[in-house]
Amino acid sequence: xxxxxxxxxxxxxxxxxxxxxxxxxxxxxxxxxxxxxxxxxxxxxxxxxxxxxxxxxxxxxxxxxxxxxxxxxxxxxxxxxxxxxxxxxxxxxxxxxxxxxxxxxxxxxxxxxxxxxxxxxxxxxxxxxxxxxxxxxxxxxxxxxxxxxxxxxxxxxxxxxxxxxxxxxxxxxxxxxxxxxxxxxxxxxxxxxxxxxxxxxxxxxxxxxxxxxxxxxxxxxxxxxxxxxxxx
Amino acid sequence: xxxxxxxxxxxxxxxxxxxxxxxxxxxxxxxxxxxxxxxxxxxxxxxxxxxxxxxxxxxxxxxxxxxxxxxxxxxxxxxxxxxxxxxxxxxxxxxxxxxxxxxxxxxxxxxxxxxxxxxxxxxxxxxxxxxxxxxxxxxxxxxxxxxxxxxxxxxxxxxxxxxxxxxxxxxxxxxxxxxxxxxxxxxxxxxxxxxxxxxxxxxxxxxxxxxxxxxxxxxxxxxxxxxxxxxxxxxxxxxxxxxxxxxxxxxxxxxxxxxxxxxxxxxxxxxxxxxxxxxxxxxxx
Numbered sequence: 001x002x003x004x005x006x007x008x009x010x011x012x013x014x015x016x017x018x019x020x021x022x023x024x025x026x027x028x029x030x031x032x033x034x035x036x037x038x039x040x041x042x043x044x045x046x047x048x049x050x051x052x053x054x055x056x057x058x059x060x061x062x063x064x065x066x067x068x069x070x071x072x073x074x075x076x077x078x079x080x081x082x083x084x085x086x087x088x089x090x091x092x093x094x095x096x097x098x099x100x101x102x103x104x105x106x107x108x109x110x111x112x113x114x115x116x117x118x119x120x121x122x123x124x125x126x127x128x129x130x131x132x133x134x135x136x137x138x139x140x141x142x143x144x145x146x147x148x149x150x151x152x153x154x155x156x157x158x159x160x161x162x163x164x165x166x167x168x169x170x171x172x173x174x175x176x177x178x179x180x181x182x183x184x185x186x187x188x189x190x191x192x193x194x195x196x197x198x199x200x201x202x203x204x205x206x207x208x209x210x211x212x213x214x215x216x217x218x219x220x221x222x223x224x225x226x227x228x229x230x231x232x
Numbered sequence: 233x234x235x236x237x238x239x240x241x242x243x244x245x246x247x248x249x250x251x252x253x254x255x256x257x258x259x260x261x262x263x264x265x266x267x268x269x270x271x272x273x274x275x276x277x278x279x280x281x282x283x284x285x286x287x288x289x290x291x292x293x294x295x296x297x298x299x300x301x302x303x304x305x306x307x308x309x310x311x312x313x314x315x316x317x318x319x320x321x322x323x324x325x326x327x328x329x330x331x332x333x334x335x336x337x338x339x340x341x342x343x344x345x346x347x348x349x350x351x352x353x354x355x356x357x358x359x360x361x362x363x364x365x366x367x368x369x370x371x372x373x374x375x376x377x378x379x380x381x382x383x384x385x386x387x388x389x390x391x392x393x394x395x396x397x398x399x400x401x402x403x404x405x406x407x408x409x410x411x412x413x414x415x416x417x418x419x420x421x422x423x424x425x426x427x428x429x430x431x432x433x434x435x436x437x438x439x440x441x442x443x444x445x446x447x448x449x450x451x452x453x454x455x456x457x458x459x460x461x462x463x464x465x466x467x468x469x470x471x472x473x474x475x476x477x478x479x480x481x482x483x484x485x486x487x488x489x490x491x492x493x494x495x496x497x498x499x500x501x502x503x504x505x506x507x508x509x510x511x512x513x514x515x516x517x
Binding site for chain 1: 264266271274275280283293294295296297298310311312411412414415417418436437439440441467469
């Protein structure tokens with residue numbers, strides 16, 4: 001227990017003295033996972049909407065694949081992304097292994113199915129006649145799309161939170177494709193693994209608490225947006 | 233909902249993804265150096281001292297990938313690293329005869345120690361040699377934690393088991409963590425088991441462990457670090473120039489002095505002993 005209080009004290013110290021290294025690590029965590037979530041919202045929500053609203057052969061198969069992808073183990077993603085990004089791998093010419101960009105890419109792969117899966121479920125959960133009703137009232141297709149997404153915004157924001165929560169807390173892929181390089185690709189989760197490996201449990205707890213606070217803050221913001229005006 | 237309608241939505245997003253890929257310094261490839269090294273150099277804090285110094289001097293960005301020596305050499309074999317700082321002499325020799333590396337140079341040494349709980353159930357404290365101690369651990373079936381990750385330390389430990397004429401694989405008292413040196417020491421402390429460790433990591437972590445040094449000071453337990461440049465003739469993408477400047481930096485007089493002093497103020501004794509330019513025989517190889 002002693003070490004836990006030490007950790008809390010250390011966390012407060014690091015936060016209030018604005019420790020430069022911790023600040024860099026925290027900002028990078030936010031940046032990498034933020035960009036990855038944004039990109040995955042683009043692909044996942046866009047793609048999920050298309051899949052939910054159209055009928056095509058193989059739809060069930062595709063949705064099953066997306067739903068399986070929601071549970072993609074980050075280490076497996078990390079392993080494959082690493083192999084692709086090796087200097088002598090198929091995407092080696094990009095020369096992005098062990099950079100924040102590679103981490104964004106891996107986290108994008110992890111978050112996209114999560115966002116897409118929830119989006120598909122959210123749109124398909126809307127009353128089936130709603131689409132027809134909106135169209136019959138003279139709405140254009142893009143107006144209809146806007147109204148449908150608006151109607152489904154509670155679960156859609158939940159999709160964003162799930163995607164973000166999945167990648168900011170992820171360590172396996174980040175450590176493999178990023179390499180946990182000091183001041184460059186070290187994020188909160190990889191730093192926590194390293195510090196606890198070194199036996200610096202107070203610092204590890206401090207980093208963990210900062211990560212939790214960060215997650216809470218982001219989710220609180222999103223929840224405020226989500227609950228602002230509840231559709232009846 | 234037609235797919236073409238949404239295409240306009242996707243295009244900018246893919247552009248954004250490509251853009252974020254392009255942000256990486258493709259043109260600056262030669263400014264990057266990938267150093268594959270063992271966990272002990274990172275966990276002891278030595279690299280935190282040396283790398284910023286080298287980056288400042290050379291203007292290079294060093295990407296330190298701390299893995300076991302075995303994995304570091306695998307990365308070198310595949311041309312995925314530019315320079316190696318490793319401590320697994322037998323494997324290094326194979327690496328060199330395979331022409332995967334050039335210019336293998338001695339950097340420093342410390343030693344391996346056998347640590348365990350102060351209760352010392354297997355009564356190995358003060359044993360004449362590490363091999364007798366290992367035999368005793370096996371005979372009494374006391375818990376031993378192995379790295380089990382093909383690291384330099386793991387290679388050394390397997391060598392000692394072999395010298396002791398025991399094969400611990402699959403025994404109940406022999407557990408492999410598959411983790412780095414730091415985490416393995418933590419497991420040994422928690423489970424009150426024995427483990428083989430390099431002195432540097434042990435000294436750096438001693439305060440939280442409650443593990444004692446039980447066997448030390450024997451030629452067999454020597455732990456020697458070499459710097460090896462990955463052969464650019466084998467892999468054209470390897471940054472040979474940067475690798476050479478890093479290797480030169482490691483054996484330079486200034487850095488050797490830093491290594492010799494590192495940790496002395498904090499732990500009472502230095503964690504590594506500089507050896508650059510010495511003949512291997514004088515270090516006891």
